[in-house]
Amino acid sequence: MPTYRELLAQLRSEIDEVDAVRARELLAGDDPPLLVDIREFDEWAEGKIPGAVLIPRGNLESRIEQVAPEKSRPILLYCAQGNRTVFGAKSLGELGYTDVISLAGGYTDWKRNGFDTELPGGLDDAKRARYSRHLLIPEVGEEGQLKLLDSRVLLLGAGGLGSPAALYLAAAGVGTLGIVDDDRVDASNLQRQVLHSTARLGDWKAESAKRTLQELNPDVDVKTYVERLTSENVERILADGWDVIVDGADNFPTRYLVNDAAVWHGIPLVHGSIYRFEGQISVFDPAHGGPCYRCLFPLPPPPELAPSCAEGGVLGVLPGIVGSLQASEALKLCLGIGESLSGRLLLFDALVTEFSEVKLRKDPDCPVCGESPTITEYVDYVEFCSGRAAHA
Amino acid sequence: MSKVRIPPMLREEVGGAREVPAEGANVRELLDDLMDRFPALRAQLVRDDEIAPFVNVYVEGEDVRTLDGLDTPVAPGQTVILLPAMAGGAEPPAVDGSRPAEPASAADSAR
Numbered sequence: 001m002p003t004y005r006e007l008l009a010q011l012r013s014e015i016d017e018v019d020a021v022r023a024r025e026l027l028a029g030d031d032p033p034l035l036v037d038i039r040e041f042d043e044w045a046e047g048k049i050p051g052a053v054l055i056p057r058g059n060l061e062s063r064i065e066q067v068a069p070e071k072s073r074p075i076l077l078y079c080a081q082g083n084r085t086v087f088g089a090k091s092l093g094e095l096g097y098t099d100v101i102s103l104a105g106g107y108t109d110w111k112r113n114g115f116d117t118e119l120p121g122g123l124d125d126a127k128r129a130r131y132s133r134h135l136l137i138p139e140v141g142e143e144g145q146l147k148l149l150d151s152r153v154l155l156l157g158a159g160g161l162g163s164p165a166a167l168y169l170a171a172a173g174v175g176t177l178g179i180v181d182d183d184r185v186d187a188s189n190l191q192r193q194v195l196h197s198t199a200r201l202g203d204w205k206a207e208s209a210k211r212t213l214q215e216l217n218p219d220v221d222v223k224t225y226v227e228r229l230t231s232e233n234v235e236r237i238l239a240d241g242w243d244v245i246v247d248g249a250d251n252f253p254t255r256y257l258v259n260d261a262a263v264w265h266g267i268p269l270v271h272g273s274i275y276r277f278e279g280q281i282s283v284f285d286p287a288h289g290g291p292c293y294r295c296l297f298p299l300p301p302p303p304e305l306a307p308s309c310a311e312g313g314v315l316g317v318l319p320g321i322v323g324s325l326q327a328s329e330a331l332k333l334c335l336g337i338g339e340s341l342s343g344r345l346l347l348f349d350a351l352v353t354e355f356s357e358v359k360l361r362k363d364p365d366c367p368v369c370g371e372s373p374t375i376t377e378y379v380d381y382v383e384f385c386s387g388r389a390a391h392a
Numbered sequence: 393m394s395k396v397r398i399p400p401m402l403r404e405e406v407g408g409a410r411e412v413p414a415e416g417a418n419v420r421e422l423l424d425d426l427m428d429r430f431p432a433l434r435a436q437l438v439r440d441d442e443i444a445p446f447v448n449v450y451v452e453g454e455d456v457r458t459l460d461g462l463d464t465p466v467a468p469g470q471t472v473i474l475l476p477a478m479a480g481g482a483e484p485p486a487v488d489g490s491r492p493a494e495p496a497s498a499a500d501s502a503r
Binding site: 252274276280298299300301302347352357358360361 | 399400401404410444445446447448450453454455473475476477478
C-alpha cells in the first residue's frame with residue numbers, strides 16, 4: 001500500500017496543474033473555467049479568490065453536478081496548498097469531467113503573488129443555525145440560501161392561498177416579500193387564512209400578514225400594498241422589482257391583469273386557484289418558453305354561465321395544500337433548481353385525494369404572449385357578482 | 393364508454409356526479425352524448441359548434457385544441473377532463489365573480 005506522500009505524488013502526475021500566474025490568465029480569459037474552492041467553510045470565510053464557488057472537499061462529488069451539469073465545462077479547483085485538489089481533480093475525472101485543473105500551491109500561493117482576494121458574503125452564525133436544514137440539501141446549500149435571502153417574491157393576496165405561501169416563503173428566508181391586499185381580516189377568513197388571528201379581526205390583511213411574517217423571521221423585509229391591483233397601480237408595484245409573483249387572487253380581473261403584467265415584465269407567475277375541494281396549480285413563464293394564463297383561457301367566462309355567488313366555498317385546508325405547492329414552485333424558481341410546473345397544470349381533488357395533470361402548450365395565437373399579440377395594454381375586466389370589488 | 397371528469401362548478405348540471413360515463417368515438421360524439429343527457433351543459437361547453445373559449449377539454453391529459461379539436465378520437469376507457477377557468481383564491485365567490493364586460497383600456501378604466 002502506498003503512503004499518503006506516495007499516493008499524492010502518483011496522482012499529481014495523473015492530473016493537470018497550473019500555477020497561480022497561469023490560473024489568473026485563464027480566469028481573465030474569454031472562456032474562464034468554473035472556479036471551485038474545495039476548502040472548508042471556515043477557511044473560505046477568511047478570504048477567497050473572487051468568483052469562486054464553495055464546495056468543500058467532502059461534498060465535491062455530490063454537489064459538482066449542481067454547478068457544472070456539463071461535464072466538458074473547464075473547472076479550476078483550488079484548496080489551501082494544492083494537495084486536496086489533486087484528489088479532487090482525480091475524483092472529478094472519474095465522474096467524467098474532462099477538463100479539470102488544480103491550482104498548484106493553492107490559495108496560499110495565489111495570495112503570495114499578491115493577486116486579488118475577497119471576503120465571501122456568507123451567512124452569519126444565526127443564519128447558519130436558522131437555515132441549517134436548507135444548508136444540508138445539496139441543491140440549496142449556502143449559495144442557495146444566499147440566493148433566497150437575495151430574492152424578492154410578490155404575493156397577490158394575503159388570503160387562503162397567500163397565507164401558507166407567505167408563511168413558507170418567509171420561513172425559508174426569501175429576503176423580500178411584497179403583499180398586495182386591500183381587505184381587512186373578517187371572521188369568515190379564519191377558517192383557512194392562517195396568517196391572521198382572532199385578535200386581528202378588522203385589521204388590514206397586508207399589515208396583519210407583515211406582523212405574522214416578521215415574528216416568524218425577522219430576516220425578511222415585508223413590503224405591504226394596502227390596495228387592490230389595478231391597471232393604475234400595477235406598473236408602480238412591479239417597478240419595485242420582483243423575481244417571482246405568486247398569484248393567490250380570488251377573481252378574474254386580477255388574474256388577467258397580473259398575467260399580462262407578468263408576461264410584459266418577463267416575471268414567472270405561480271398560479272393557484274381553488275374551489276370547494278379542488279385546486280389547480282401551474283407556473284406561467286413565457287420568458288422561458290412556457291405558456292401564459294391566456295394561452296390556457298384567452299378570456300374569462302361570461303357571467304350568465306357562472307354559478308351564483310352563494311355556491312362558492314372551500315374546504316379550509318385546501319388552500320393550505322395549494323398555497324404550499326405554490327411556495328414550493330416559487331422557491332425552486334428563486335433557486336433555479338428542479339423542474340417547474342411550467343407547461344403543466346396540476347389538479348388536486350381533496351375529496352378523493354387525487355392529483356392529476358394536464359399538459360399546457362404555449363398558444364402561438366395567444367393574445368398576449370403569442371406571435372402577433374392583440375392585447376398590448378392593461379384590460380380592466382369588471383367584477384360584479386359579489387357586489388363589491390373583489391380583491392386578491 | 394369513456395369517463396368524463398366534471399369540474400366542481402358544472403356538477404349541478406349533471407346531478408352532482410364527479411365523473412360520468414359517455415359514449416362516442418371522438419370528442420364531438422362524446423360531448424353530444426353528454427349534452428343530450430344533461431342539456432344544461434351545452435351553454436357551458438359549446439359556442440358556435442366549437443368548444444367554448446373559456447373551457448378546455450383534455451383527452452388523456454392532452455388539450456384537444458392541440459390535437460384534432462372536436463374530431464379528436466377517444467378510445468374506450470380513456471379519461472376526458474372538462475376544465476373551465478376557475479378564479480378562486482382567498483375568498484368565495486370563486487368562478488362566479490366576474491364577467492368579461494367590455495374590455496376597457498388602461499386609459500379609461502372601467503372601475
